[in-house]
Amino acid sequence: MSLKDGPPSGPLPDGGLLKRSLVIAGHRTSVSLEAAFWEALRRLAAARGLSVQALVGRIDADRGEQNLSSAIRVYVLRAVWPGEGAGEQTEY
Secondary structure, three states, rough: OHHOOOOOOOOOOOOOEEEEEEEOOOEEEEEEEHHHHHHHHHHHHHHOOOOOHHHHHHHHHHHOOOOOHHHHHHHHHHHHOOOOHHHHHHHO
16 A cells, blocks of 8 residues: 555545554553554554554554654655555555
8 A cells, every 4th residue: 555556545534533443462451543553454464464553562562662652653654655664665
């Protein structure tokens, strides 16, 4: 998923923050993201042959001191931002 592939099909999901529980590195955690970010994350994970949980685990491992929700948003933006392509600069 990137802008060079064209815009995603379908409407942008509406809605405010959605909180989801995930198990990351053996620990249960909650992540709050807007519906559009959850959908983009789901599509990115599927394009990489990963579950959302597995992709978030990889983002978590690389985020350093950054808040997990923020790290996910930045990852999604880099994946679709022209010239950034998260999939091109990292293994996940």
